[in-house]
Amino acid sequence: MSRVVVKVGSSSLTTAEGHIDPVRLDGIVEAICDARDRGDEVVLVSSGAIAAGLGPLDLKARPRDLATQQAAASVGQGALIASYSERFAARGLVVGQVLLTVDDVTRRSHHRNAHQTFAKLSELGVVPIVNENDTVATTEIRFGDNDRLAALVAHLVHADLLVLLSDVDGLYDGRPGTPGAKLIEKISDPAEIDGLDIAHVSTSKVGTGGMVTKVEAARIATAAGIPVVLTSATNAGTALAGDKVGTRFEPTGRRRSTRLLWLAHASETKGGVHLDEGAVRALTMRKASLLPAGITSVTGDFKAGDPIDVIGPDGAVIARGVVNYDSSELPDLMGRSTRELAAELGEEYEREVIHRDDLMLT
Numbered sequence: 001m002s003r004v005v006v007k008v009g010s011s012s013l014t015t016a017e018g019h020i021d022p023v024r025l026d027g028i029v030e031a032i033c034d035a036r037d038r039g040d041e042v043v044l045v046s047s048g049a050i051a052a053g054l055g056p057l058d059l060k061a062r063p064r065d066l067a068t069q070q071a072a073a074s075v076g077q078g079a080l081i082a083s084y085s086e087r088f089a090a091r092g093l094v095v096g097q098v099l100l101t102v103d104d105v106t107r108r109s110h111h112r113n114a115h116q117t118f119a120k121l122s123e124l125g126v127v128p129i130v131n132e133n134d135t136v137a138t139t140e141i142r143f144g145d146n147d148r149l150a151a152l153v154a155h156l157v158h159a160d161l162l163v164l165l166s167d168v169d170g171l172y173d174g175r176p177g178t179p180g181a182k183l184i185e186k187i188s189d190p191a192e193i194d195g196l197d198i199a200h201v202s203t204s205k206v207g208t209g210g211m212v213t214k215v216e217a218a219r220i221a222t223a224a225g226i227p228v229v230l231t232s233a234t235n236a237g238t239a240l241a242g243d244k245v246g247t248r249f250e251p252t253g254r255r256r257s258t259r260l261l262w263l264a265h266a267s268e269t270k271g272g273v274h275l276d277e278g279a280v281r282a283l284t285m286r287k288a289s290l291l292p293a294g295i296t297s298v299t300g301d302f303k304a305g306d307p308i309d310v311i312g313p314d315g316a317v318i319a320r321g322v323v324n325y326d327s328s329e330l331p332d333l334m335g336r337s338t339r340e341l342a343a344e345l346g347e348e349y350e351r352e353v354i355h356r357d358d359l360m361l362t
């Protein structure tokens with residue numbers, strides 16, 4: 001038995017008019033039910049809430065403003081779950097809706113909660129259907145794309161495989177459909193992706209992030225030891241059966257805490273600190289915590305608890321970490337020893353700027 005997380009993109013679930021596509025949904029549900037019949041456990045991460053809300057609200061295109069996106073998601077998510085529920089029920093399976101925000105997988109207490117929810121659903125034989133909680137998520141607490149959400153969910157449920165289903169049958173070495181562009185069957189090392197043309201936007205009107213977020217999701221999952229298969233939704237059955245299809249990304253690393261995993265791949269930081277050579281060596285070679293003494297300057301506007309970039313003298317980001325001070329406090333502390341600061345300002349100034357447990361070298 002294996003545990004698989006399957007992520008399906010908006011363009012593979014909805015029609016151009018902004019309604020749920022019944023034929024495509026049938027195909028995905030059938031592939032998942034077949035996997036269940038073979039004894040596998042499946043967690044479905046389904047996009048499509050916003051896209052499926054467009055038709056009912058008479059919207060012609062994906063709205064640009066957050067409020068209308070949230071309203072469309074509120075309408076579409078209900079419709080999606082109703083459609084899934086009905087189809088899975090016809091095969092004797094019960095579904096459970098799980099809506100997550102970034103905090104649910106990154107904050108320790110929420111993380112434990114989410115983990116327990118998945119464990120119970122699994123015990124009860126329910127098929128979890130996950131999406132971002134788009135209706136309440138604001139820019140600050142958004143994953144922004146379900147590819148990365150799926151990678152973090154795969155890590156959270158200890159999945160054996162992550163399957164990313166899209167409207168393209170794999171990763172290409174050039175723009176898919178253009179002469180000479182070839183499907184890449186296997187990626188063994190993330191460095192192989194570096195030179196590829198993946199930045200152009202997708203042709204679908206409802207998908208977000210294109211290939212960039214899928215490759216990023218593959219990096220997150222493989223770095224945590226989980227292999228990834230990327231293919232089109234029409235190949236769902238083949239991918240779930242474990243047969244060779246699309247692009248396979250081989251695992252490159254070992255399991256790590258989800259919080260650190262997120263930190264390393266967090267899309268945005270609120271600022272950063274620049275270090276001198278000595279501090280860079282302490283962090284990278286001695287695995288030490290970051291102290292005020294090694295900081296030469298501070299950029300951006302952040303609060304204690306925010307993720308920030310840690311930057312070397314040459315301007316390269318060497319790590320990301322959860323900072324223990326506000327950006328406004330640091331200029332008065334930098335370059336000074338913790339002992340001196342504690343004597344002058346009080347014991348609480350003895351704390352590290354970033355504790356090594358909250359630091360992820362990039």
Ligand SMILES: Nc1ncnc2c1ncn2[C@@H]1O[C@H](COP(=O)(O)OP(=O)(O)O)[C@@H](O)[C@H]1O
Nearest residue numbers: 009010011166171172198202203207208210211
């Ligand atoms: N190198 C590449 N190989 C494959 N697809 C690519 C590549 N670069 C960009 N893409 C685009 O990525 C799109 C898939 O992303 P997206 O529209 O966000 O899908 P989804 O809705 O499934 O998440 C494809 O339709 C394709 O146009």
Ligand SMILES: N[C@@H](CCC(=O)OP(=O)(O)O)C(=O)O
Nearest residue numbers: 010047048049050145146208
């Ligand atoms: N959470 C959003 C989808 C966000 C997203 O990543 O979409 P997609 O690129 O189609 O996987 C929704 O359900 O509309």
